[in-house]
Amino acid sequence: MCSAVEPLTLIGVGSPQGADAIGLLVAQWLTATADPSRLGLSRVEALDRPGLELLEALHGVDALLLLDAVADLPRGALHLLRPEHLAYRANISPHTLGVAEALALARAVGRLPSRCHILGIGLGDAHPFTSAEIVTICDSVYALLSLPRAAEIWHSRDPIEWNMTCNSLSPKTPLFA
Amino acid sequence: MSEPREIRIEVPVLTRVEGEGALDLEVSNGQIDKVQLRIFEPPRYFEKFLEGRGHDEVLDIVARICGICPVAYQMSASHAIEQAFEMQPGPWVRAMRRLFYCGEWIESHALHIHLLALPDFLGYNNAVAMAADHPEAVTRGVSLQALGNRILRLLGGRSVHPVGVRIGGFYHAPSEAEAAELLAAIDAALPEAASLIGWCARLDLPDDHQRFTSVALRHPDEYPLNEGRLVSNDGLDIDISDYAEHFVESHAPHSTALHSHLHGRPYLVGPLARLNLNLDRLPTETRALLDATGVAFPSDNMFHSLLARAVELHFALSEAARLLRAYRLPEGEAGVTATPKAGTGFGCTEAPRGILWHRYEMDAAGKVVKATIIPPTSQNQPRIEEDLRTSLEAFGLDRTDDELRLHAEMVIRNYDPCISCATHFLRLDVQRR
Numbered sequence: 001m002c003s004a005v006e007p008l009t010l011i012g013v014g015s016p017q018g019a020d021a022i023g024l025l026v027a028q029w030l031t032a033t034a035d036p037s038r039l040g041l042s043r044v045e046a047l048d049r050p051g052l053e054l055l056e057a058l059h060g061v062d063a064l065l066l067l068d069a070v071a072d073l074p075r076g077a078l079h080l081l082r083p084e085h086l087a088y089r090a091n092i093s094p095h096t097l098g099v100a101e102a103l104a105l106a107r108a109v110g111r112l113p114s115r116c117h118i119l120g121i122g123l124g125d126a127h128p129f130t131s132a133e134i135v136t137i138c139d140s141v142y143a144l145l146s147l148p149r150a151a152e153i154w155h156s157r158d159p160i161e162w163n164m165t166c167n168s169l170s171p172k173t174p175l176f177a
Numbered sequence: 178m179s180e181p182r183e184i185r186i187e188v189p190v191l192t193r194v195e196g197e198g199a200l201d202l203e204v205s206n207g208q209i210d211k212v213q214l215r216i217f218e219p220p221r222y223f224e225k226f227l228e229g230r231g232h233d234e235v236l237d238i239v240a241r242i243c244g245i246c247p248v249a250y251q252m253s254a255s256h257a258i259e260q261a262f263e264m265q266p267g268p269w270v271r272a273m274r275r276l277f278y279c280g281e282w283i284e285s286h287a288l289h290i291h292l293l294a295l296p297d298f299l300g301y302n303n304a305v306a307m308a309a310d311h312p313e314a315v316t317r318g319v320s321l322q323a324l325g326n327r328i329l330r331l332l333g334g335r336s337v338h339p340v341g342v343r344i345g346g347f348y349h350a351p352s353e354a355e356a357a358e359l360l361a362a363i364d365a366a367l368p369e370a371a372s373l374i375g376w377c378a379r380l381d382l383p384d385d386h387q388r389f390t391s392v393a394l395r396h397p398d399e400y401p402l403n404e405g406r407l408v409s410n411d412g413l414d415i416d417i418s419d420y421a422e423h424f425v426e427s428h429a430p431h432s433t434a435l436h437s438h439l440h441g442r443p444y445l446v447g448p449l450a451r452l453n454l455n456l457d458r459l460p461t462e463t464r465a466l467l468d469a470t471g472v473a474f475p476s477d478n479m480f481h482s483l484l485a486r487a488v489e490l491h492f493a494l495s496e497a498a499r500l501l502r503a504y505r506l507p508e509g510e511a512g513v514t515a516t517p518k519a520g521t522g523f524g525c526t527e528a529p530r531g532i533l534w535h536r537y538e539m540d541a542a543g544k545v546v547k548a549t550i551i552p553p554t555s556q557n558q559p560r561i562e563e564d565l566r567t568s569l570e571a572f573g574l575d576r577t578d579d580e581l582r583l584h585a586e587m588v589i590r591n592y593d594p595c596i597s598c599a600t601h602f603l604r605l606d607v608q609r610r
Binding site: 048105 | 337
């Protein structure tokens with residue numbers, strides 16, 4: 001359990017089909033199974049392919065943890081990013097409007113939360129996650145949110161030196177340290 | 178004045194449009210030799226995919242044609258198949274379909290006005306750069322788009338590729354409490370949509386008057402969404418089932434989208450054409466807001482498309498509010514059960530970008546024998562090329578390549594082309610001797 005100074009909002013995004021659903025599934029699991037308030041979460045939302053609506057969801061949010069699937073990362077890897085790590089296409093079109101573009105627009109209009117992290121979940125070969133894998137990933141995210149240093153990370157306005165990657169599906173890999 | 182020169186401009190990938198297209202422009206001796214909007218997205222084969230599919234699968238399949246206007250595809254297909262089955266879904270379904278369509282117009286028009294078109298008119302080359310200087314415009318667009326998506330979720334279950342529609346109606350009726358909650362949000366947004374009309378009219382839009390034919394649906398007493406006759410400002414007035422007798426599609430080598438012509442000529446579909454032909458069908462309040470701008474309609478300035486979108490956005494919000502205020506739960510189910518029979522049906526509805534025409538031949542088991550889908554962007558493609566030729570010559574071919582490229586892109590974006598919708602199966606014409 002963490003002792004958040006300010007409420008933390010967690011938003012899971014993705015598409016309901018295939019491996020890309022993992023961000024949605026973790027957010028739904030946290031709402032249905034865990035007690036978000038015990039993790040210092042004031043609000044948990046699962047947003048299906050929000051596009052620009054992500055900006056609307058950020059209205060009034062001061063501290064954000066965004067969960068999304070990430071290609072080109074090992075399957076089940078958890079990797080912590082900040083918005084400035086994301087490359088975005090400034091010439092936005094509906095076909096190129098992803099999380100990176102929505103956060104770039106949020107920054108431009110002054111709606112990017114002052115404390116904002118993205119927890120990327122590796123897709124590996126992009127096959128849909130099995131039920132067992134989903135449970136393991138949910139447990140790992142829960143454990144991550146329960147770490148004593150977690151609140152310090154989420155509520156820091158400056159980058160904190162941290163081991164940024166772990167693999168939730170590899171039992172030999174420790175969680176973030 | 179500088180000497181005529183040879184100009185060859187290629188815009189390999191158009192930005193701020195839906196899908197992938199390119200532009201080729203060749204000029205010599207002060208004349209345009211070639212102007213081609215090249216659509217190179219691969220053919221998508223949806224008409225073939227539909228053959229052999231049951232009526233209960235069609236609406237989920239056609240929704241995948243477009244991520245921005247799935248409702249339009251679902252509505253045109255619903256009307257066509259219900260006509261083939263000789264079904265009448267009744268007034269509750271009719272009203273809710275109109276509400277559903279309003280949601281799509283709101284989200285699509287809000288997106289195009291604020292993020293796709295506006296950078297052109299405020300002098301930015303991308304939306305992120307514009308957002309830093311005009312945050313209030315971007316957040317207004319985002320809020321209005323989100324409201325449109327809420328309407329889609331109310332009836333469709335989700336805003337991207339909605340799943341709540343079936344032949345005969347909907348799978349689920351929203352509760353009266355949900356409808357009341359949404360109505361309150363729409364009522365709160367209406368003043369902003371009203372001010373958007375004047376705001377768009379005050380933008381420094383290019384003064385580009387052209388002669389073109391507008392084509393749209395026209396209903397006896399409503400601004401058209403789902404129903405009406407096909408009319409034009411050149412005297413066309415036909416039933417939608419007579420479409421193929423007047424409009425001809427042909428393949429152009431540079432495009433995977435078929436080109437459509439009306440009596441051999443390009444024509445315009447979409448917000449400007451609709452408004453030009455249906456001014457007297459606007460609600461009183463929306464019409465007053467348009468009249469207060471001092472901009473005369475019908476308009477032959479293609480760049481008034483932006484203003485037409487703002488007018489339609491206000492109309493769609495007002496209409497959604499009217500429908501939600503009158504909302505009651507249906508007696509029984511949220512639709513009627515489909516009763517398949519062999520036959521042919523036609524559907525033509527007003528997608529955000531213009532008329533979307535469907536024809537379905539169904540067998541007695543309710544499976545698709547043959548499907549024809551003609552989306553608005555393929556209908557507008559010859560008009561876009563005609564407009565490019567006229568606009569660039571009026572703009573001045575002695576401009577720099579960058580200026581010509583920017584102006585050409587602005588002309589194309591003004592149509593809000595949905596290139597992914599328009600890509601089409603390549604017809605094969607074999608001649609044997």
